[in-house]
Amino acid sequence: MDLSGSSRAPITLKDLASELGIHPSTVSRVLHSTSDVAKGAASSATAQKVRDLARERGYSPDPQAKSLRTRRTRALGVIVPRLSDIVLATMYEGIEEAAAENNYSTFVMNSHDSTDEQRRKAEIMLARRVDGLILGDVHAGSDLLPDLRARHIPFVLMNRRHPGFPSATCDDVVGGELVADHLWQAGHRRVALIAGEPYASTALDRTAGFRQRWRDLGGELPDSSVIWSRFDTEGGRDAAETIVGQPGPAPTAVFAVNDFAAIGAMGTFRAHGLTVGLDIAVVGFNDTSLAAQLPIPLSSVRSPMFQIGRQAMLMLRRVINGERVESVRMTPELFVRESSAAAPLDESQRSLAS
Amino acid sequence: MDLSGSSRAPITLKDLASELGIHPSTVSRVLHSTSDVAKGAASSATAQKVRDLARERGYSPDPQAKSLRTRRTRALGVIVPRLSDIVLATMYEGIEEAAAENNYSTFVMNSHDSTDEQRRKAEIMLARRVDGLILGDVHAGSDLLPDLRARHIPFVLMNRRHPGFPSATCDDVVGGELVADHLWQAGHRRVALIAGEPYASTALDRTAGFRQRWRDLGGELPDSSVIWSRFDTEGGRDAAETIVGQPGPAPTAVFAVNDFAAIGAMGTFRAHGLTVGLDIAVVGFNDTSLAAQLPIPLSSVRSPMFQIGRQAMLMLRRVINGERVESVRMTPELFVRESSAAAPLDESQRSLAS
DNA sequence: CGCCTTTACACAATCGTTTGGGTAAGCAGC
DNA sequence: GCTGCTTACCCAAACGATTGTGTAAAGGCG
Numbered sequence: 001m002d003l004s005g006s007s008r009a010p011i012t013l014k015d016l017a018s019e020l021g022i023h024p025s026t027v028s029r030v031l032h033s034t035s036d037v038a039k040g041a042a043s044s045a046t047a048q049k050v051r052d053l054a055r056e057r058g059y060s061p062d063p064q065a066k067s068l069r070t071r072r073t074r075a076l077g078v079i080v081p082r083l084s085d086i087v088l089a090t091m092y093e094g095i096e097e098a099a100a101e102n103n104y105s106t107f108v109m110n111s112h113d114s115t116d117e118q119r120r121k122a123e124i125m126l127a128r129r130v131d132g133l134i135l136g137d138v139h140a141g142s143d144l145l146p147d148l149r150a151r152h153i154p155f156v157l158m159n160r161r162h163p164g165f166p167s168a169t170c171d172d173v174v175g176g177e178l179v180a181d182h183l184w185q186a187g188h189r190r191v192a193l194i195a196g197e198p199y200a201s202t203a204l205d206r207t208a209g210f211r212q213r214w215r216d217l218g219g220e221l222p223d224s225s226v227i228w229s230r231f232d233t234e235g236g237r238d239a240a241e242t243i244v245g246q247p248g249p250a251p252t253a254v255f256a257v258n259d260f261a262a263i264g265a266m267g268t269f270r271a272h273g274l275t276v277g278l279d280i281a282v283v284g285f286n287d288t289s290l291a292a293q294l295p296i297p298l299s300s301v302r303s304p305m306f307q308i309g310r311q312a313m314l315m316l317r318r319v320i321n322g323e324r325v326e327s328v329r330m331t332p333e334l335f336v337r338e339s340s341a342a343a344p345l346d347e348s349q350r351s352l353a354s
Numbered sequence: 355m356d357l358s359g360s361s362r363a364p365i366t367l368k369d370l371a372s373e374l375g376i377h378p379s380t381v382s383r384v385l386h387s388t389s390d391v392a393k394g395a396a397s398s399a400t401a402q403k404v405r406d407l408a409r410e411r412g413y414s415p416d417p418q419a420k421s422l423r424t425r426r427t428r429a430l431g432v433i434v435p436r437l438s439d440i441v442l443a444t445m446y447e448g449i450e451e452a453a454a455e456n457n458y459s460t461f462v463m464n465s466h467d468s469t470d471e472q473r474r475k476a477e478i479m480l481a482r483r484v485d486g487l488i489l490g491d492v493h494a495g496s497d498l499l500p501d502l503r504a505r506h507i508p509f510v511l512m513n514r515r516h517p518g519f520p521s522a523t524c525d526d527v528v529g530g531e532l533v534a535d536h537l538w539q540a541g542h543r544r545v546a547l548i549a550g551e552p553y554a555s556t557a558l559d560r561t562a563g564f565r566q567r568w569r570d571l572g573g574e575l576p577d578s579s580v581i582w583s584r585f586d587t588e589g590g591r592d593a594a595e596t597i598v599g600q601p602g603p604a605p606t607a608v609f610a611v612n613d614f615a616a617i618g619a620m621g622t623f624r625a626h627g628l629t630v631g632l633d634i635a636v637v638g639f640n641d642t643s644l645a646a647q648l649p650i651p652l653s654s655v656r657s658p659m660f661q662i663g664r665q666a667m668l669m670l671r672r673v674i675n676g677e678r679v680e681s682v683r684m685t686p687e688l689f690v691r692e693s694s695a696a697a698p699l700d701e702s703q704r705s706l707a708s
Numbered sequence: 709c710g711c712c713t714t715t716a717c718a719c720a721a722t723c724g725t726t727t728g729g730g731t732a733a734g735c736a737g738c
Numbered sequence: 739g740c741t742g743c744t745t746a747c748c749c750a751a752a753c754g755a756t757t758g759t760g761t762a763a764a765g766g767c768g
Contacts, residue, residue, distance in 0.1 A: 010483075012723095012724055012725090013724065013725065013726095014724075014725095022746095022747075022748085023747070023748050023749075024724085024725080024726095025725090025726075025727075025747090025748070025749080025750095026746085026747060026748075028724095028725065028726060028727085029726090029727090032725090032726080040744090040745075040746075040747095041746080041747080042745095042746065042747070043745080043746060043747090046746080046747085060481045061724080061725070062422070062483065062723085062724050062725070063418075063481070063482055063483060064417075064418045064419075064421040064422045064427065064483060064723085064724080064725095065418075065422050065723070065724030065725045065726090065753090066724080066725055066726080067418040067725090067753090068416070068418045068419050068422055068723090068724080068725075068726095068752095068753045068754065068755090069724080069725045069726045069727085069752075069753050070725080070726070070753085071753080073418065082447065083437060083443045083446055083447060083450075084440050084443040084444045084447055084643075086438050086440060086443075089437045089438040089439075089440075089443050090438045092437055093436065093437060093438055093464055096437075096462075096463060096464060100463075100478070105461050105478070105482055106461065106462075107459050107460065107461060108450075108460075108462055109450060109454075110447055110450060124454070124459070127414040127417070128417055128459055129364075129416065129417060129418060232643065233643060233644060233647035234643075234647065236647075237647060260644070263644065263647060263648065263649075264647050266649045267647050267648060267649050267651070269649075270649040270650075276649070289438075289586065289587060289588075290587060290614070290617065290644075293587035293588065293590075293591060293617060293618050293621050294617065294621060294648075294649075295617075295620045295621050295623075295624040295630070295648075295649060295650065296624075296649065297621070366753095366754055366755085367754065367755065367756095368754075368755095376716095376717075376718085377717070377718050377719075378754085378755080378756095379717085379718070379719080379720095379755095379756075379757075380716080380717060380718075382755065382756060382757085383717095383756090383757090386755090386756080394714090394715075394716075394717095395716075395717080396715095396716065396717070397715075397716060397717090400716080400717085415754080415755070416753085416754050416755065417755095418753085418754080418755090419723090419753070419754030419755040419756090420754080420755055420756080421723090421755090422722090422723045422724065422725090422753090422754080422755075422756095423722070423723050423754085423755050423756045423757085424723085424755085424756070425723075
């Protein structure tokens with residue numbers, strides 16, 4: 001592991017071989033092979049000398065040469081909408097951990113949730129000859145996926161799912177149901193949804209889960225109360241403006257399918273004189289590290305982002321090895337905090353400004 | 355660009371050559387060389403046929419083979435404390451953009467701000483034969499840097515600087531000064547600092563800049579008012595607890611050298627019955643996208659994170675090409691928002707609970 | 709028409725590994 | 739002493755590109 005010393009060029013197999021007066025192929029077999037092949041390659045004395053010298057010289061095989069020969073790069077491509085989204089960044093941390101454990105390296109690129117860039121970045125990764133791809137930004141109805149499959153490229157989805165393709169995701173439907181149960185039990189009857197981007201399965205599933213459960217409980221949820229929006233704070237702010245500006249009695253609770261959208265919405269509500277947690281309940285999704293630490297702590301559904309990343313990587317490894325894999329949906333958990341802990345006020349108590 | 359079709363193995367130079375009945379080396383020269391060498395390699399008619407066929411077959415050179423021959427991988431290693439920190443993630447986005455423009459790919463790894471992991475991850479990247487490293491997590495007094503230099507490894511620092519090594523950073527000293535000026539002019543005289551991790555130049559410089567300017571303005575800032583802390587929300591919360599718990603009159607303003615620490619602190623202040631922006635001013639650093647969108651919008655020093663990432667990559671490219679480079683410090687800008695817009699209340703008006 | 713210079717290529721070595729085949733030496737058994 | 743089996747190696751051909759050097763053919767010039 002200690003490659004110190006100011007030697008310019010890295011040590012090669014040939015260097016080791018010539019120093020020991022044996023053939024490079026022998027060195028290769030000793031160093032590379034799992035005992036079955038290593039036996040028969042060299043006497044145990046020679047093998048020991050080889051291993052000792054390799055360690056001493058800090059030999060590490062050239063991955064380029066190795067890849068050229070073996071047609072495997074042990075590199076993976078990861079495409080996400082944007083790494084500055086903490087949700088995807090956390091999933092990536094999971095990928096990186098699992099990849100490191102399995103001697104894989106990863107390239108990450110941002111697609112900015114554009115289908116064009118998605119395709120471009122995928123091609124760049126494939127030109128790099130990655131062994132497989134992890135796609136964290138799949139759009140509903142993507143035509144990239146069938147293409148990749150036709151080209152026999154190993155890949156798995158992460159974060160967002162797509163029918164017919166293996167994915168590691170949160171069980172977003174359940175997540176939506178948890179929030180519906182919580183708000184209903186707290187006594188809310190008029191609610192609105194900040195639903196996210198309609199091309200993302202996360203948004204669709206969380207919304208669908210909430211909606212279905214809400215109706216099963218006997219609640220009403222008109223289409224006009226479901227606002228599709230961007231996933232970031234500004235998206236949440238804009239959606240909240242829409243909600244506040246709608247005619248009729250305002251909702252007593254809002255479910256935003258993303259913490260950042262929830263935070264944006266909280267800002268808007270406050271600007272309109274509403275106290276979150278008192279005048280209006282807000283629930284987010286993902287339970288990012290921020291949620292619990294906000295001035296008004298935000299109720300949120302915790303999705304196991306790190307584990308989703310790990311699972312995605314492990315699934316991809318299996319796909320690469322030709323195994324069949326099943327999608328996994330990891331179970332989320334709701335954390336109720338101040339932003340939605342109180343029961344709704346009745347009409348006379350509300351302080352809606354506009 | 356369109357590599358579709360279900361052909362299993364990628365097209366090689368040899369494939370193109372044999373299809374055209376010419377030698378691979380000719381194809382290589384036509385495709386690779388910048389016109390000076392391409393002239394003399396083939397007639398313009400042949401060259402055109404080569405280019406057409408390459409496009410048609412979707413030829414893309416095997417990077418492993420190319421690297422093996424040229425001893426350049428066109429891959430860069432990036433090490434950051436954690437990618438789930440939006441500051442580093444944004445810088446990485448800058449790196450990725452600049453890298454893509456220059457036909458480089460990047461590996462990113464998290465060091466979790468541990469010097470051991472830093473070294474381990476660097477070795478992994480070097481074993482991958484990256485052409486250079488971007489280090490976003492340098493600790494004061496790091497011994498990794500001299501080692502890398504002794505081994506002639508091209509690298510640059512990002513985010514944090516270190517004397518004697520090229521870096522792309524925010525001018526954090528100026529950032530600290532901006533905050534000092536702002537708080538002083540707003541009339542604050544008792545302030546506290548949430549100073550961040552003492553091994554990070556960002557924390558040290560922002561603190562030093564603030565401190566020096568504050569004293570130049572005639573202010574007092576005892577050591578007990580400078581609280582070193584983690585960079586995240588919990589770190590901010592803990593530091594704020596310390597501040598609130600200190601004997602003597604409480605400060606009227608707090609400068610946290612990081613937005614997340616500031617957000618954590620805001621939570622603590624609120625829990626103690628203080629209204630941020632009224633009872634106590636808070637200023638953060640980095641102007642992450644969240645700052646302006648918080649329920650109480652947070653004043654913050656905007657550091658050009660994306661540009662810092664871009665610059666770091668461009669600097670590294672020059673280092674790799676053997677040019678000398680100078681460190682760059684990019685100028686920050688203060689955005690004053692509600693969290694620190696009001697003048698301090700005098701004693702009688704304050705509502706300090708504890 | 710012979711010589712010299714281009715033009716337009718081809719040849720072969722090389723980068724560092726892996727891997728399917730040798731093969732020489734040593735030994736056991738008949 | 740010959741056959742046959744291990745043992746412990748070596749040899750050489752890949753993998754897909756790059757690049758220094760060679761060399762026929764074509765064309766220009768006197």
